[in-house]
Amino acid sequence: MLVIGECINASNKTVAEAIAGRDREFIEGMAKAQAEAGADFIDVNVGAGQGTQGQETESIEWLVKTVQAVTDKPLTIDSDVPRIIEVALGNYSGETVMINSVTAEPERLESIGPLAAKRKALLVALAMGSEGIPDTVERRLEACEAILTNLTGIGMTAEQIYFDPLVLPIAVDSRQGLVTLKTIEQIKARYPEAKTVMGLSNISFGLPNRKLVNRAFLLMAAYAGLDAAILDPLDGKAMSLVRISDMLTGKDALCKGYIKAYRQGKIVD
């Protein structure tokens, strides 16, 4: 399973302040730590709607350059604002890049889709349209179908698309764990070449022991067919389970990855 390191995100106040204050040391440290902990991609998010768009484009330019200076891990440009994505891509010199995210909303597809297609980027696609997150598997799949049709129509391949099945809190609706898991399973069944990606934290909203619940959900999602997880790679327990899930789903030949991680002291119970 691919790990997308989620730590450099302006929704966290400390990170937002570091970005606003151009605190190079802080951002470099966070990028390096995630890369060393095993992140395959480093997510960068400068927020939206708080500053003027001019400020945000300057911020993403600085952020992309700063992170790239200390790691060659590919970046995930985390924004739904086309201009921010465009500036990020313009300042990014790596080959592989991921954009997070598009939805089935026509105005998003039409603005972000071509950016991803032109750059041959990987693209996270949220299984939702204009009416918010659907509460059924069927309607999430309809959104995926609309996205796939649009993106393949402008030259993208299914392999480039990372569908996010989306997660609603189980404390609000007991069926939502299965809705997300079945959506993953159905996406993989319908579009075997497409990928799936998911954030960990929404499922446990409103419950105690959230991290434990999130990790349990990650394991179920791994079996359902999850290809990538957006998580905190500095969380050793979560990273241990990523490795174990690869092993249990037959992706770690001879358990070599697990045993190597164990010898490096990276398996945490």
Add this chain to the structure above:
Amino acid sequence: MLVIGECINASNKTVAEAIAGRDREFIEGMAKAQAEAGADFIDVNVGAGQGTQGQETESIEWLVKTVQAVTDKPLTIDSDVPRIIEVALGNYSGETVMINSVTAEPERLESIGPLAAKRKALLVALAMGSEGIPDTVERRLEACEAILTNLTGIGMTAEQIYFDPLVLPIAVDSRQGLVTLKTIEQIKARYPEAKTVMGLSNISFGLPNRKLVNRAFLLMAAYAGLDAAILDPLDGKAMSLVRISDMLTGKDALCKGYIKAYRQGKIVD
């Protein structure tokens, strides 16, 4: 998910000595502790092949009576020796009882099947025939089909049967995690009324951090359709994940079971 408490098993030397020495206090304590920790069934196993059969039938009689004296949780009679099962059932006064186990081997089916049918017992059925544990899903399913055909032919219902998909160590064959999980999934798809049950420990044989690997596998198995697990209910981490797996698979309406367990201090990270 049902929990079958595995602690009273003569394969553990301390337990074997307690049974041989008729150590009532030890056995009573182990039965009560498992019941209080949330076991739905208490497994009782006097071993086989070490003493004479006469000794074992005396042991199972004593053990069944001793455990029943302190808990009204139903028992799982864990033996493949018809005479031991018969004596256990003869000394058991509860209504619900489980027998663990039968296989597709004709001599086992023909001796143990009728005991289960007559007593209207639940019966654990291992997905294997005379040639040991098959290494493919297909051949495990063939064993299940043979067992189901035989048992329904003598009056049992699919609901009474707990199929054990069987688990081979992933350290020996990287595909074996998926073989077990897909077997569970296929059993539930083919026989929706039948149940599934699994022991936790084989998957991690030969690996470090075995309990962590076992618990990760339990979560995947829960999503695949596991109805019951044979485990140590005194392992708070495993029991926490049993509750969380129920919640994540929609079996815990309004998360009430999880929140209650949390308030009782039973959720352990």
